[in-house]
Structures are given as C-alpha cells and as structure tokens.
Amino acid sequence: MKKLIFLLAVVWFGLSAISNSVKANDYNTAVIGHIIQTKVNGGNVDTSVLEAELQKLTYNFATEMTFVLQKHLPNILEGIASEMRQNADKIYKCKLLEGGSYECKE
Secondary structure, three states: OHHHHHHHHHHHHHHHHHHHHHHOOOOHHHHHHHHHHHHOOOOOOOHHHHHHHHHHHHHHHHHHHHHHHHHHHHHHHHHHHHHHHHHHHHHHHHHHHOOOOOOOOO
C-alpha cells in the first residue's frame, strides 16, 4: 500500500512538473523570433522590443478600461445628468430673480 501511494505521488509530481512547462504560450517564442529577425536585419533590438511591449500594454489597458467604463457607466451618466440639472436650476433661478430686488449669486 505504501509503495502504491509513493508511486502515485511520484506520478502526480511528475505530471505537475510537465503540465507547468506545457502552459507556456507562444508569446515568448514570438518575442525571441522578433529579436532574432531584428538582429539579422540590423535594427536596434531594444527599441523595437520596447515598442512591442508598450503596444501590448496599451492594448491590455484599453481593453481593461473598456470593461471598467461599461461597468460604471450608469453611475457616470447619473453624475453628469445631476450636474446638468443643477446648472439648469441655477440658470432658471437667475432668470427668475433677474428683475427683482434680489440679485443672482453664482
């Protein structure tokens, strides 16, 4: 029984180690290929890789901000509508007080 548990533990650890190495994505391969291609063409590797990384980060940030805006848009629109109502009320109040003894204070 102990041998079976030991064998299962070894198999589980072995499969866990293999599965972690399999999870690698193609992004690293693409970056390495890009570096090699840029070096062969005689370009500056540092700036081209930096530009690619910035483009990736910008895309991720824009996508994330889109989801945040979509989530909070009702609250944002409610705040804008409230501000517009307050401005309209102030303008209306000033129009009503225009010819009277009280002056509109802004």
